[in-house]
Every structure is written in structure tokens, then in C-alpha cells.
Amino acid sequence: MDTAAAMKSVYEQIGGEPAMAAAVEVFYRKVLTDDRISHFFEDVDMERQAAKQKAFLTMVTGGPSSYSGRDMRAGHAHLVKHGLNDMHFDAVAGHLKETLEELGVAAPLVARVLAIAESARADVLNR
Amino acid sequence: MAKVKHESRWYPLESGESVLDGLLRQGVSVPNSCRAGACQSCLMKAVRGTVPEAARVGLKDTLVAQGYFLACTCRPPEGTELEVAGAEALRVPARITSLTLLSADVLRVRLVTDAPFEYRAGQYVSxxxxxxxxxxxSVASLPREGELELHVRLLPGGAMSGWLAADARPGDAVQLQGPVGSCFYVPGRPEQPLVLAGTGTGLAPLYGIVRDALEAGHSGPIWLFHGARVPEGLYLRDxxxxxxxxxxxxxYRPCVLAGGSRDVAEGSxxxxxxxxxxKPVGFRAYLCGDPQLVLSLRxxxxxxxxxxxxxxxxSFLPSAPKAEVVTNSPAGVR
Structure with missing residues (x-):
């Protein structure tokens, strides 16, 4: 039996959609104040940007998500052209970790989320 | 090639061209202002054919259900045949009742509509x-006041503002379309601190919102910041x-970049x-006016x-110059 299916997702364990809504604001503030990556997140439409990040957080916590590896590739291709690389990916992963920790998510669950995020690295960086 | 039928004539669109640009280029008159999908002045109705989803972003469900779309953001794919009509049915006849200068470059225009016109204080109209x-x-009045109040910034070479300042007279007939926008006061949480900030005629929606909140019994602190370059740019101070x-x-905190005084703060x-x-944690904010400022404050x-x-x-988007005319005249700003 698939272990992922047998276990409740992190998304469910930390409280589902309301928890994501809280997490996205904490996460968004972190990336916007990080000079290494803030330019990738500047958007005239902050609501749209927040919605994208919420979809990302939902995906990496194992929540209901329709994002595929192909979408990840297509969605980041233009950023890779503008220099998106491992350093930026690591910075985002670091903010993700801190966000979850600040919201009191237990260490083993944080590790699971980071593992899912890590599995998207090749698609995000279009390798 | 996509083509658009309007009043029994077909108009071809160039590749990637919007319905608005294509019609204007070929001499069809379509009301328009921001050309960025915000002001909704260029609302049209699809009588036949399919409109891309992007041309309906921001429209009320009731308008979408009737086939309305925004001509400026409507770029039909190759091969589309679209039959369109204007949005005259949505416009409400109105009459100008007064024109009063509030400052050297802000004109207050009051109007009454000949039919009921429902809006929320802080929304905007065409x-x-x-x-x-x-x-x-933007509408500066409250619905209960009967007359609608607009604050029009007078711009050198401004088509509408120039006409309103020089030629329009009380009694003149115009039309109103709308309202649009979700920048308005919603009752509930009366103790929540509010911060309202705007520059120039960004005060218009805030003047409506602040009075709406007070009349709704808002008891929490309300901060109203109005910015201008110089003191003459402030209005409604008294x-x-x-x-x-x-x-x-x-x-109430008026603020200028230069020429501050005891009553007017100086600085950004x-x-x-x-x-x-x-520490505005837990506050509710309303920001209106210059797009750069709104973006940065947000x-x-x-x-x-x-x-x-x-x-x-x-954000008050400037009206865009017409596609077929190369012009240096300043763009109008709400």
C-alpha cells in the first residue's frame, strides 16, 4: 500500500485551507523582503501572486493540487531565462521551512514538505 | 484572421489586435478610457461568437451571463467570427446639476440620474x-445623498476635464455606466482601525468611504491621509x-512634499x-490614486x-491615447 495515501497529508494535519491562507501571508512577506529573490515575486497584482504561492504551498504540503511537473516547468521557464538558479531555489526552500516552523508545524512534517519541494527542483529550474 | 461584426459591417482584426483597437482603427466609435481592463468604459456585448475568458476578468456575473466583455482585453484567436454591440443598454441617462472648483485643478461635478443608479461609496463610474x-x-458621494459627486482633475489638454471646465453647463445631459470596483466600506468589525490614504483626486473615493464608515457607526480609529505635492493640491480641507x-x-492628516505648515505635514x-x-497589524486599509503610490503603499x-x-x-489608471493617433497630449487621470 502506498504510504503517502495511508498517512494523512501534512496539509490535512496542519489544518487544511485556513492554515494555508495564514501560511501564505507569512511566506509572502519573507520572500518579498529577501533581496536575493524578491524580484521574482514582485507583481502589480498581489492577490494573484498570493494565489500562486498558496497553490505552491498546497502542493508541497500534499493538499488538493492540480499542478503537474509540466506546469512547474512551463511556469518557471521565463524566470530561468532571467537567471533563476539553485541559490534562489534554496532561498525559497529556506523561507518555506521557516514559515512552517513559525506556524508550529512539527519537525518530521516540515521534513516531509521539504522533501516534496526538493523533488520539484529539476522541473522548477528546467533541467 | 479574426473578424468582428458591428452594426451589420465586418471589420478584420490584425493578429493579436484587441477588438477595441481594431474597431477604433477602422473608424468605429467605442467609448474607452484606461485600455487596461480596469475602468470598464469599453464594455461591449457579444451577440454571436465566443469571447476569450481574459476579456471577462473583473466583470460581474450578471454582465457575463448577458454576454458582456471588455473590448480592450478581447483578443480573439485567429479564425474567430464575433458579432458585437455596444453597451448602451447599461447606461443610465443623467444631468449635470452643478460644477464647482474645489481647488485650482479639481472640479466637483454633481449629477442626478433619470433612473435609479445603485452604487457603493468608493466605487467608480464611467x-x-x-x-x-x-x-x-470615482464617486465621492453617498447613495442616500441623491446627487452623485465626482472630483475631476483638470488636465492640460484633457478631453473630458477640459470640456467640463469650459463648456459644460448645469442641465447638460450625459450618461453614466457602472458602477465598478470593490474598494468600499463593508459594515462589520466596527472597532477595527482603518487607514485611508490617497493622493490628488484619490481623495474622492476616500471621502465617500470615510463618511460611509462613520454613518455605519464605525467606532475604531479612522486615519485619513491625503497627499499632494504642494498645499494648493489639497482640497476639502475645511x-x-x-x-x-x-x-x-x-x-485627518493632510500631507505635502513641499510647503508644509502647522496644519499640514511635510514629507512623503x-x-x-x-x-x-x-504597527498596522489588524488594520483595514483603503488606498486610492496614483498607481505607483498605491502599489508601494500596499x-x-x-x-x-x-x-x-x-x-x-x-489605482487611478490614466486614459490611454487613441491607437491610431500619435499624440503628445497628456493622458487623463481619474
């Missing part, structure tokens, strides 16, 4: 002249000061806001702890 010229303005005297929870709006409201307030769901913003 003012359409008899010849189809349209501009988008009215706002009197309002603040009657309502101790209201703090965001610094003044940070001084007066250092980000600063979010980073200082305001939640996105409590941030309401209305």
Missing part, C-alpha cells in the same frame, strides 16, 4: 458624453477638519503613515503586518 467620449471617475471635529475617532505619505500608524502595509484580505486598493 461618465459618457453625448458624442461617446468616456472617462472613469470639510474634513469639521468632520474630524464631529467624530473624535477620525484623524508613507513616512507619515509609518509615524502615525507604526506592499509596505502588507510587509508591516496588514493582511492582504484587509487591503483594498484602487
Amino acid at each position: 461618465l459618457v458624453r453625448a458624442d461617446g467620449l468616456a472617462r472613469s471617475y 470639510a474634513l477638519r469639521e468632520l474630524a471635529e464631529r467624530h473624535p475617532q477620525l484623524h 505619505l508613507d513616512v507619515l503613515i509609518r509615524t502615525e500608524c507604526p 506592499k509596505k502595509l502588507f510587509l508591516s503586518g496588514l493582511s492582504l484580505k484587509d487591503l483594498h486598493a484602487d
